[in-house]
Amino acid sequence: MNTDIRFLEQLEGDLTEAAARESAVLAGAGAGSGDGDRSRRLPRRERHWGAIAAGLVAFLVLAASIGFLTQRPGQERATSFSEVGDAAGGSGAEVPAAQGSPAPMPATDRGTTTWQASSGNGTRQEAPLAGGVNYDTATGGGAAGQPALNAPGLPATQQQGDLSKIVRDGRIAIVVPDGDFDASLNNVSRIATSLGGFVLTSSTRDQSTGIFTLRIPAKKFDVAMERLRGIGEVRADAVTGQDVTAEFIDQTARLQILLDRRDLLQNLQNEATTSSEILRLAGLIEQTQLEIEKTQGQLRYLKNQVAEATIKVDLRERHAPDDTPEPDTDNPSLADAIRLGWEGFLRVIGAVIVGLGYLVPIALIALAIWGIVTLVRRRRRGAS
Amino acid sequence: MPDQRTDTELLLASRDEPEAFTELYRRHAEDLLRYFARRTLDPETAAELTAETFAEAFASRQTYTDKGVNGVAWIYGIARHRLGRFFRHGRVDASARRRIGMPERELPPEDYERIEDLIDFAPIREALSEALETLSPDQRDAMKLRVIDELAYQEVADRLGCSEANARQRVSRGLRKVALMLQERGMQLTTEVEA
Numbered sequence: 357m358n359t360d361i362r363f364l365e366q367l368e369g370d371l372t373e374a375a376a377r378e379s380a381v382l383a384g385a386g387a388g389s390g391d392g393d394r395s396r397r398l399p400r401r402e403r404h405w406g407a408i409a410a411g412l413v414a415f416l417v418l419a420a421s422i423g424f425l426t427q428r429p430g431q432e433r434a435t436s437f438s439e440v441g442d443a444a445g446g447s448g449a450e451v452p453a454a455q456g457s458p459a460p461m462p463a464t465d466r467g468t469t470t471w472q473a474s475s476g477n478g479t480r481q482e483a484p485l486a487g488g489v490n491y492d493t494a495t496g497g498g499a500a501g502q503p504a505l506n507a508p509g510l511p512a513t514q515q516q517g518d519l520s521k522i523v524r525d526g527r528i529a530i531v532v533p534d535g536d537f538d539a540s541l542n543n544v545s546r547i548a549t550s551l552g553g554f555v556l557t558s559s560t561r562d563q564s565t566g567i568f569t570l571r572i573p574a575k576k577f578d579v580a581m582e583r584l585r586g587i588g589e590v591r592a593d594a595v596t597g598q599d600v601t602a603e604f605i606d607q608t609a610r611l612q613i614l615l616d617r618r619d620l621l622q623n624l625q626n627e628a629t630t631s632s633e634i635l636r637l638a639g640l641i642e643q644t645q646l647e648i649e650k651t652q653g654q655l656r657y658l659k660n661q662v663a664e665a666t667i668k669v670d671l672r673e674r675h676a677p678d679d680t681p682e683p684d685t686d687n688p689s690l691a692d693a694i695r696l697g698w699e700g701f702l703r704v705i706g707a708v709i710v711g712l713g714y715l716v717p718i719a720l721i722a723l724a725i726w727g728i729v730t731l732v733r734r735r736r737r738g739a740s
Numbered sequence: 741m742p743d744q745r746t747d748t749e750l751l752l753a754s755r756d757e758p759e760a761f762t763e764l765y766r767r768h769a770e771d772l773l774r775y776f777a778r779r780t781l782d783p784e785t786a787a788e789l790t791a792e793t794f795a796e797a798f799a800s801r802q803t804y805t806d807k808g809v810n811g812v813a814w815i816y817g818i819a820r821h822r823l824g825r826f827f828r829h830g831r832v833d834a835s836a837r838r839r840i841g842m843p844e845r846e847l848p849p850e851d852y853e854r855i856e857d858l859i860d861f862a863p864i865r866e867a868l869s870e871a872l873e874t875l876s877p878d879q880r881d882a883m884k885l886r887v888i889d890e891l892a893y894q895e896v897a898d899r900l901g902c903s904e905a906n907a908r909q910r911v912s913r914g915l916r917k918v919a920l921m922l923q924e925r926g927m928q929l930t931t932e933v934e935a
Binding site for chain 2: 358359360361362363364366367368370371372373374375376377378379382734
C-alpha cells in the first residue's frame with residue numbers, strides 16, 4: 357500500500373488477516389463442514405432487524421398477557437353478555453345506553469345482575485318516549501332548527517326531558533318447565549297483543565324451544581318485560597336504549613329548511629319569465645322534493661322505532677336440546693376447528709389491543725424519560 | 741500487477757473471495773481517512789472511524805447488491821452513518837472490528853502530524869478561535885500552539901512544559917470537542933470529499 361501513514365498499513369494487515377480467516381471459513385463450508393459459523397457472519401443489519409423483531413414480539417406477548425389478565429375479572433360478565441345474545445338469537449351483546457342517557461334500566465330480581473350493575477343508572481322507570489310530545493314536522497310549525505313542540509301544560513324542565521327520543525330494545529331468555537312450552541308460547545303472544553303490540557317474527561323447534569321478536573308500544577315496554585319475566589325462570593335479560601334525539605332534531609331542522617327552500621323555489625318559478633329559468637327551477641324543485649321525501653321517510657322510521665320497542669324472547673323448556681351445541685374442542689370438525697381458531701385469534705388480538713392500551717402510555721413515558729436522560733448526558737459530555 | 745477490476749466488481753467478488761476486499765481498502769483507505777480527518781479534526785478519531793468503517797463494510801459485504809450504487813459509494817454510505825453516530829454519541833465504538841476479530845490499535849505517534857496534514861485548517865481557523873474559548877485552559881493552549889501557530893508537537897510540549905505524548909493528547913481531545921461543538925452548531929467544517 358502506497359502510504360506513509362503507519363496506522364493504515366497496520367489496518368491493511370488486520371484486514372488481510374480477517375480476510376484470510378473468512379477464506380478459511382468459506383473453504384470449510386465449501387468442503388461440507390456445514391454452516392455452523394453462519395450466525396457469526398450474519399449481516400449486522402439482519403441481526404439488527406432480528407433484535408427489533410424479537411423486541412416487538414416480546415412487547416406484543418407482554419401486551420397479550422396483560423390483556424388476558426385484565427380481562428379475567430370481566431369474564432363472568434362477558435359470559436352473561438354472550439348468553440343473552442345467544443339466548444335471544446342475536447349476533448352478540450349490545451352495549452348498554454351511555455351514562456347520563458335517559459334510557460331507563462329497570463333492575464331485575466333475577467337473571468344477569470352484572471348487566472344491570474354495569475348499565476343501571478337509576479333513571480326513571482317510565483320511558484319518556486311519546487310523553488305527549490308530538491314532533492309534527494310536516495306542518496313546519498317550528499322555526500328552523502327547533503322542532504315543533506306540542507306539549508302544553510307541562511313544566512319547562514319536563515318539556516326539556518320529554519324532548520328525548522329513545523329507541524328501546526329488550527332481550528330476555530326464559531326457561532319453562534318441560535311440557536309447558538306451548539302454554540308459554542301462548543302467554544308470550546297474549547302479552548304482546550294485550551299491550552297493543554304484536555309478534556313480529558316467530559321461530560320454534562321441536563315444540564320445546566323458540567325465538568320470538570315482539571313489537572310493543574314504547575309506553576308498555578316495561579310492563580311487557582315484567583310480564584315476560586313472569587312466564588318462567590329468567591336465565592338472562594337485558595334492556596338497551598339508544599338515544600336518537602339529536603338525529604331526530606337534525607332531521608327535523610333539515611326538513612324545515614328543505615320545505616322553505618321548496619317554497620322559495622316555487623315562488624321564483626312563478627315569477628320566472630324565461631323558459632330556461634322555469635326549467636332550471638323545476639329541476640331544483642324536483643331535487644328538493646326528493647330530499648324532502650327522503651328526510652320525511654327517515655323521520656317516519658325514527659318515529660316508528662321510538663314508538664315501538666323491540667323485545668327478543670328466547671323461550672325454551674328446561675331440558676330442551678341446545679340449538680347450537682358447543683363444538684367438541686377435543687375432537688372438532690373442520691368447520692368447528694376453523695371457527696374455534698378464528699375466535700381464539702380474535703380473542704388474542706383483543707387481548708393484545710387491551711394490553712397495548714396499558715403498555716403504550718407507559719412505553720411513551722419511558723421513552724420520554726430515556727430521551728431526557730440521553731439529552732442531559734450529551735450536554736454534560738459536551739460541557740466536560 | 742494491479743487488480744484491474746472495478747470497485748463494484750471487487751466488492752461483489754469479496755463475498756466469495758474475501759481477499760478482494762483488501763484491494764478495495766488499498767485504493768480508498770487514505771481518502772476515507774482524509775474524509776474523516778476533515779470532519780472530525782482529530783487524527784485519533786479519524787483513524788478509528790476509518791478502521792471501523794472498513795471493518796463494518798467487510799462484515800456486511802454480503803448485503804451489498806449491485807443496484808447501480810458504486811461499491812465505494814456504498815462504503816462512504818457506511819462512513820457517513822458512522823460519522824453521524826460519532827457526532828451523536830461523541831465516541832467511536834469498535835463493534836465491527838470485534839465482530840471480525842480485528843484488534844483495536846492505538847494511533848502511532850508519528851501519524852498524528854501526517855493525518856493532520858490531510859486536514860485543511862485554513863477555512864476553519866476563525867470558527868476555531870471562537871470554539872477554543874470553550875475548552876479547558878490546558879487544551880486551549882495546546883490547540884492554539886498546534887493549530888493556530890502551527891508548531892510541531894515537540895515545540896508545543898516544550899512551550900507547555902509537558903511530554904510530547906501529553907501535548908498530542910491535549911490537542912486531540914480539544915480537536916474532538918471542537919469538532920463536536922461545531923457540528924452541533926451546524927457549521928460546515930470541510931469541503932465535500934467526492935464519494
